[in-house]
Amino acid sequence: MSVPEVRLTGEKATLLATLYGRALDAESPRSILHDTMALEIVRRIDFDFTRTGLRRGEQAAVALRARHFDRWTREFLAAHPKSTVLHLGCGLDTRVHRVDPGPGVRWFDVDYPDVIDLRRQIYPSREGYETIGASVADPSWLTRVAGDLPVLVVAEGLTMYLRKNEGEALFRRIVNHFPGGQFVFDGFSRRGIRMQRFNRAIRVAGATVSWGMDGCAELEAIDRQLRCVTATGAFDIDGYEKLPTGYRLLARVAKLFPALRRMAVFYRLEF
Template sequence: MHQWQPKLGLIQETLLLTLHARALDARLPSPILGDTHSADLADTIDYDFRKLKVKPNLVVTTALRAKKLDDVVRAYVAAHPGCVVLDLGCGLDTRMVRCDPPPNVDWYDIDFPEVVHLRAEHLPGRSHLVGADLTTSGWLTALPGDRPAMIVAEGLLPFMPGDSFQRMTRELTCHFPSGELAINGYTRFAAWAMKYHPTIKALGIKAAQGFDDAHEPESWGAGLELIEEQILTRAPDVARFPQPLRALTRLTARSTTLSRQGARVLRYRF
């Protein structure tokens, strides 16, 4: 098998962490996401994934949040034929393949130019690729603004400095007539703790952005309205977690406060 070496900056290299987690889930006897495309892609990369030190907790939570976000996208696309889907900070995710939208949906995979270049070479498909630094303005001009939009931002919030995520959200909701925003909502503690994951710490990335109250984005001036908070410790899929992680997760699920420090999926309409 021909292998290739990814040439990425520090922040961009974190995409390999989530790719590896999805690949490991796909190889489990009872996977949660079952993304075999990610597993096949990871096998083509000449990279020592062992140094990422991915633990079982990260594997199952990464797979579960991706599954729940996929479900949100599928539901929106089914209810809004001909809509636009934006996957912000898409990395090397295969979400479009998993969701398999109909041809009348325009799907945009958006990330740094070097990441988009890798996608074009190693993840060919029918999505539109947009290379952009999401902390800057101007990249939205490449997108249609006359249709409803489903916007997904998985794992992006902690890596955008200052108020750049809020500013980007305001620009997005102004660009499209209506839509939904779906994110995995990091609390402030979860974003702070993320800095101490071995891989994030080794790369020297200062991940710190988060919010505790799921209603806080409603104050960003982006016209957002919270419509759902999914606390993933209470998802039926926890039954597939390996022990003792399954028992610990179910114990955590008894406390809403503790559960919110883990994975949660937030949906907003605008």
């Protein structure tokens, strides 16, 4: 199947860097994520992925983050075989195919209409899986999702591109729509948001980051039903020994300074 030329800008364009990272990892003999579908798609898409700002050698960090959220997703689905998954800002992620949820799971990939149009051209359909083309900040899309089952909200690489008021309103809408569930996502501290001016992929895409969060107390204050059950620094997840030397050194330094260690955090909230 042919794939048209990809023309994305701003935060939408950052999905190309993460897709490229997963593809580079897949072709490595020491692959972490084994996302062969991402590799196949990169080979088919009419785009020069070397322009994304992600360099060879950096793919392990992308794969480690994806693997971490895959694990959290599988843990939730094992405990809730009948549930709903909202994969927000899904981009061209193949998570639904990697996780392969059971028949009791309703899975929704949500992203901008042009991103979803691209997904529909390159990824196969599957039972229990739907896509929704909308900005996640638009309140109307959630009305298309039944609120009768526990929900897992996966938002990898999303929150920083939202404005604070947009993100908080999104969280509250979901909490009020479902009987219970979890949010799993990564967030930058306010210092981390400022440091993203050095992030090549974000600079190349022309994207803007906005929402910085400094710990669980801020997130729990969004809605009284929210409880922060996990807050893991990005440098504390399993597998950093597989990263290039520069990343390993950065991780060691970051662990010595709390402000650096908490610049990027993986959160799990329950309600």
